[in-house]
Amino acid sequence: MTGDRCGATRRSPSARCQTLPGVAATGVSGSTAGVNAPLPPVARALANDPPILLADEPTGNLDTRNAGRVADVFERLVRDHQRTVVMVTHNPELAARTDRRIRIVDGRIVEDTGGG
Numbered sequence: 649m650t651g652d653r654c655g656a657t658r659r660s661p662s663a664r665c666q667t668l669p670g671v672a673a674t675g676v677s678g679s680t681a682g683v684n685a686p687l688p689p690v691a692r693a694l695a696n697d698p699p700i701l702l703a704d705e706p707t708g709n710l711d712t713r714n715a716g717r718v719a720d721v722f723e724r725l726v727r728d729h730q731r732t733v734v735m736v737t738h739n740p741e742l743a744a745r746t747d748r749r750i751r752i753v754d755g756r757i758v759e760d761t762g763g764g
Contacts, residue, residue: 690721701725703735707742719745
């Protein structure tokens with residue numbers, strides 16, 4: 649058995665990222681399934697231990713509380729698990745939580761902030 653980027657040993661894909669606080673492949677602790685159960689899709693995306701996570705409007709259909717939970721998970725992935733998250737969003741609060749923002753208008757980059 650070898651370790652993976654989630655810090656877990658090689659197990660079934662659904663068990664790999666159980667070590668991420670707040671993420672479970674089968675649901676979110678204390679929440680109910682449905683529109684505002686945002687983390688199971690994140691857990692499925694992480695099941696194969698990708699080094700890069702692509703997220704297209706990950707909080708578009710979520711209430712403020714659950715959008716914040718998704719953003720918290722993304723921040724932990726970057727900070728604690730050395731993952732890269734590439735996200736497209738129209739949510740300025742979510743964008744403000746990122747290390748780098750690239751703003752595109754009419755197919756052209758008009759702003760690139762935070763990249764070093």
